[in-house]
Amino acid sequence: MSGVSGSILYLDGVSVSFDGFRALNNLSLVLAPGEMRAVIGPNGAGKTTMMDVITGKTRPDSGAVIFRTDTDLTRLDEPAIAALGIGRKFQKPTVFEPLGVHENLLLALAGNRAPRHALFARESAAERMRVEELLDIIRLVEHRHRRAGDLSHGQKQWLEIGMLLAQEPDLLLVDEPVAGMTDAETAETARLLRDINRSKSVVVVEHDMDFVRALDVKVTVLHEGSVLAEGSIDHVSNDPRVVEVYLGR
Amino acid sequence: MMRVSFATLAPPALVLGCAVLLVLGNVVPAASSPFHVPIFAVSLTGKYLAYAILALALDLVWGYVGILSLGHAAFFALGSYAMGMYLMREIGRRGVYGNATLPDFMVFLNWTKLPWYWYGFDHFAFATLMALVVPGLLALVFGFLAFRSRVSGVYLSIITQALTFALLLAFFRNNMGFGGNNGLTDFKDIAGFPLQADSTRNGLLLATALALALAFLLARFVVLSRLGKILIAVRDAESRTRFLGYRPESYKLFVFVLSAVIAGIGGALYVPQVGIINPSEFSPANSIEAVIWVAVGGRGTLTGAIIGAVLVNLGKTYFTSALPDFWLYALGGLFILTTLFLPRGLVRLFEAKPVAALSEVPATKARAA
Amino acid sequence: MRLVLFLIGLVLLPAFARAGDPSNAYSAFASGDYDAMAAAVTELAAAADPHAGAVIAALQAGRLYATEDGALLIRGDDGNYTDLLSGKPVAADEDTVKKIRMNNAVRRAVEAAEGGLQLFAADPATRRAAAETLFKSHDTAALSALTRARAKERDPSVAEAMAEAEAAAIVMSPDAPEAAKLHAVAVIRARGDLEASALLASIPSPTPAVAAAAHNGIVAIQRVLQLWDVAESVFYGLSLGSVLLLAAIGLAITFGVMGVINMAHGEMVMIGAYVTFVVQEIIRAHAPGLFGASVVIAVPLAFIVAGAIGIAIERGLIRFLYGRPLETLLATWGLSLVLQQAVRSIFGPTNRDVGTPSWMSGALPLGGLTITLNRLTIILFALAVFAALMALLRYTSLGLKMRAVTQNRAMAAAMGIRTPWIDALTFGLGSGVAGMAGVALSQIDNVSPNLGQGYIIDSFMVVVFGGVGNLWGTALGALLLGIVNKFLEPFAGAVLGKIAVLVLVILFIQRRPRGLFPLKGRAAEA
Known part of the structure; x- marks a missing residue:
């Protein structure tokens, strides 16, 4: 087990149980700064629960979750963790449907989150520019005035990734970003994530093995709440235990 | 930011215009003229507009943050009681027992001393302030507890109902010092103006219309601000806002308190126009009735709340006198038909655009597993 | 209750009358001397005289009359009179008979005697009620009646009630020996209700041992009562x-x-x-x-x-x-x-x-x-x-x-x-x-x-x-x-x-x- 030092995210011995069901069982995982990690595993392996623990939605029964070597995440709630610089994309694309694309990004921009500020806030030139940049990155420039609810499924996924970027986090947690996407969109998303990874650490949970292969990063396989195997995609896909529980023959 | 647009200015202008017309109709033509507006119509309108303020307050929390409060009439009633206490003190020696400080019901209960919480209510300004502060404080404490522990949806609705029910029981008690069952009544005058005088009543209607117009502008400012957008974000995807770093509970608390204060203003204007406030105003049925005003008009529109409050209460006034047995059928039917066939309310019925970008009610959601 | 007793008395009357054992106590009623009447009531009750029930009930109900020659009559509901001792109807009217009245002393004696008499009633519920009444009045005069009644009693629950009444009378009687009082305190404590506690609190001039037992009893009873x-x-x-x-x-x-x-x-x-x-x-x-x-x-x-x-x-x-x-x-x-x-x-x-x-x-x-x-x-x-x-x-x-x-x-x-x-x-x-x-x-x-x-x-x-x-x-x-x-x-x-x-x-x-x-x-x- 490598130590806390030099990691951006460090999980050690994390366990969570619901009504006797152990969703996470002594899970340990270390992510280096600037790393992109793919997490795979069968349903119920604990992928989403792991994200819940990191983002403060679920408190672990035991174990340590350390961000940037010095911050204990288990003591913080979601907004505090988000403010620290951890962004999360849900499995089901979650954007503010009645609001416009532009407004979605504007609300996600890093800045003062207090109601008092929001009541009198006006869109500044800097904010407008940053939103334009993001629109360009997620390829929604020509959709900026549309209602977010009217976007296609893939566009919503991108918008959500854009909102994550707007937060300017150091670490992105991305849950099944290509579920329900066309092949072209999937390839485009892989490219987008690799771009993002140039400046930020990323954890991607995904089922789509072609997509994981396209990312070409270190893979962690979860099974029954703990790590089954870790290594390159070729390494894990040849591991007989991984084949047995997940990939199938 | 709020742009000065038709949608912003038309409703308050219309409210004020109607109120001025009614007052002119009462003052200018002779009593025999067909254009004369009788004074009871003026006060009735004033009552409707006070209700409209309550509806507006409710729409702010229900329409924009999704908090279906089933206890909002409690804030309204607290505002009413604050103003009612002033009106009681203002009676002075003119009460049945002629006691200069103690209201009649206290003399009747053999109290010798004014309870401390009645101090200061002989000043109009203090009572007005309390009509805002007391509902606001209750909302602050209640909302802080409820939102912090993430009580939401139906649970929140039920505990708001329990809140107003508890207040109902409390205010029924004689030793609470608020007149028990009978409440506060037999008012004589307000700030020196006799309440029975036509001029006072006309003035009260104008004051209520003005308060409604200002409350509308304030609410509109809030919902069109960035905060208003965050409210909608919280309403539709609360956990998303949390992971973006917002604290939904602070936003909910802000709007809940603001809404309670607005409701308190409505209550303060209501009591001098109807001349009585008693514990039945706290009954859960009242709060739910206010919800249907908003639903009928169209929630999340502000304008709809005002229209709904006035229309439903017009109907109530008509039916309860013409066909008293029919009123509960009508009201019950209104609840059922509105939710089944008019979930977006009357206002949106006439909207040209199928999509109301800012504040649409989410369409039927996928059924929960 | 008095009415019930009276009815019982009426039913039993012929049998008693046949037995016929006139006592000179009866003459006291016609005498108009209240002290003598009170003494007579107590005496009749203590002797468990067969007519005592009828006399006392009639007295209580205001139905006891005396003729000028001292015979006692009972006025029925229909206004006719019967002779107390013979049980035979007697022709009499308001002018020839005199209603026998009571003062408070007589009334007290009647009440105590009534309780004592009911102790021997045929109905166990009546006997129990009598014992309860005596417990509440804790009249020391009823002590001997209670002791006799308890000896005869076969219903255990009634016997218990009688024992409690007896104990109440004992703790209240100034001359009972300490050992008897201590035993009585224990009986009352076992009863364990509010009245028992009140009774223990009001024992007249207790010896230190009795006072201590009573105090403990009160504490214990209060605890039990709180539990209830x-x-x-x-x-x-x-x-x-x-x-x-x-x-x-x-x-x-x-x-x-x-x-x-x-x-x-x-x-x-x-x-x-x-x-x-x-x-x-x-x-x-x-x-x-x-x-x-x-x-x-x-x-x-x-x-x-x-x-x-x-x-x-x-x-x-x-x-x-x-x-x-x-x-x-x-x-x-x-x-x-x-x-x-x-x-x-x-x-x-x-x-x-x-x-x-x-x-x-x-x-x-x-x-x-x-x-x-x-x-x-x-x-x-x-x-x-x-x-x-x-x-x-x-x-x-x-x-x-x-x-x-x-x-x-x-x-x-x-x-x-x-x-x-x-x-x-x-x-x-x-x-x-x-x-x-x-x-x-x-x-x-x-x-x-x-x-x-x-x-x-x-x-x-x-x-x-x-x-x-x-x-x-x-x-x-x-x-x-x-x-x-x-x-x-x-x-x-x-x-x-x-x-x-x-x-x-x-x-x-x-x-x-x-x-x-x-x-x-x-x-x-x-």
Whole structure:
């Protein structure tokens, strides 16, 4: 087990149980700064629960979750963790449907989150520019005035990734970003994530093995709440235990 | 930011215009003229507009943050009681027992001393302030507890109902010092103006219309601000806002308190126009009735709340006198038909655009597993 | 009681008369000397003279007259006179006889003697009552009568009452030996009620040992009494809790299991109460003999009527609103207004009279408690309904399907379960149970169109408090809330107690937003 030092995210011995069901069982995982990690595993392996623990939605029964070597995440709630610089994309694309694309990004921009500020806030030139940049990155420039609810499924996924970027986090947690996407969109998303990874650490949970292969990063396989195997995609896909529980023959 | 647009200015202008017309109709033509507006119509309108303020307050929390409060009439009633206490003190020696400080019901209960919480209510300004502060404080404490522990949806609705029910029981008690069952009544005058005088009543209607117009502008400012957008974000995807770093509970608390204060203003204007406030105003049925005003008009529109409050209460006034047995059928039917066939309310019925970008009610959601 | 005694005296009179043993004590009554009369009364009673009962009863009732020559007559209800000793009718009128009057001294003697005499009555209940009276009066004069009566007594419970009365007389008598007093204190302490404690507190000039024993006795009795107080609060709490449980359990199904907010739930309860009313009206008109069974007949009928209305509501209204809980809340509230007004139109706005069958009225003493039968019946009924419901959910095919649909609707549908029908039946079940609750509530509450409204908020509180989706939680929550309410009442009064409970529940929900027994994990977030 490598130590806390030099990691951006460090999980050690994390366990969570619901009504006797152990969703996470002594899970340990270390992510280096600037790393992109793919997490795979069968349903119920604990992928989403792991994200819940990191983002403060679920408190672990035991174990340590350390961000940037010095911050204990288990003591913080979601907004505090988000403010620290951890962004999360849900499995089901979650954007503010009645609001416009532009407004979605504007609300996600890093800045003062207090109601008092929001009541009198006006869109500044800097904010407008940053939103334009993001629109360009997620390829929604020509959709900026549309209602977010009217976007296609893939566009919503991108918008959500854009909102994550707007937060300017150091670490992105991305849950099944290509579920329900066309092949072209999937390839485009892989490219987008690799771009993002140039400046930020990323954890991607995904089922789509072609997509994981396209990312070409270190893979962690979860099974029954703990790590089954870790290594390159070729390494894990040849591991007989991984084949047995997940990939199938 | 709020742009000065038709949608912003038309409703308050219309409210004020109607109120001025009614007052002119009462003052200018002779009593025999067909254009004369009788004074009871003026006060009735004033009552409707006070209700409209309550509806507006409710729409702010229900329409924009999704908090279906089933206890909002409690804030309204607290505002009413604050103003009612002033009106009681203002009676002075003119009460049945002629006691200069103690209201009649206290003399009747053999109290010798004014309870401390009645101090200061002989000043109009203090009572007005309390009509805002007391509902606001209750909302602050209640909302802080409820939102912090993430009580939401139906649970929140039920505990708001329990809140107003508890207040109902409390205010029924004689030793609470608020007149028990009978409440506060037999008012004589307000700030020196006799309440029975036509001029006072006309003035009260104008004051209520003005308060409604200002409350509308304030609410509109809030919902069109960035905060208003965050409210909608919280309403539709609360956990998303949390992971973006917002604290939904602070936003909910802000709007809940603001809404309670607005409701308190409505209550303060209501009591001098109807001349009585008693514990039945706290009954859960009242709060739910206010919800249907908003639903009928169209929630999340502000304008709809005002229209709904006035229309439903017009109907109530008509039916309860013409066909008293029919009123509960009508009201019950209104609840059922509105939710089944008019979930977006009357206002949106006439909207040209199928999509109301800012504040649409989410369409039927996928059924929960 | 005096009348009973008098009647007994009348019945026994001929037999006594035949035995005929005139005593000169009788002459005292005609003498007009009150002291002599009082002495005579005590003497007759102590001697257990066969006519004593008749004389004393007549004296007490103001029916004892004397002729000018000193014969004693008793005036009957019909105004005719009979001779006390011979029992033969005597021709007399107001002018020739004199009513024998009492002063306070005589009256006291009569009362003490009356108690003493009743100790020998044929009816054990009368004997017990006499012993109780003597315990309360703790008249030392009755001591010898008590001792004799106890020696003859065969009914153990009456003998115990007599022993207690005897002990009371002993501790009060100034000249009883210390050992006897100590024993008496122990007997009184064993009795253990408020009167026993008061008696121990008022022993005249006790020796130190007696005083100490009495003090210990008082302390022990107070402790026991407090326990009974607690037991009583628990019983009343259980009773209230069972009412809450009955009202809430149907809601636990519709709200807890199906997730449907039914604000018209209270009206289902109200309809159940009106079914009871209608059943009783029909029975009164056509088969009065069946009245005792009316409640039993009403239970299944209320279930069917309320259940059918529930199914109609689900099919006609609620199914269009699934997944929109707040709209469901509003629509069912509207429905509740319509149902109330409909019942008001049909049955009138006033309270209707629902009778209690004789087997449900009355009370059952249990130690220091008085268990009223109607409350006990309701507690048992609530538990039975709960058990039946649990069994239905757990062991029947319908229950299995209901659980399947609530856990995973899509999967259940894929398995071939007709989910719409299960929805309708589940809702009907919840409503039917509410109807049965109405039958029970008709026995303790006013049957009026507003009956249901009083229970709806409490019911929701119970379900939320217990943990939504958990019937055990509902049961425990209901009983707990009932008991808490009853324990708060003595300190705060009924209204403040209720407010306190509401506030407590509100605060509790802050701490545990999902109730006592929350569902955890993914299912809870669906």
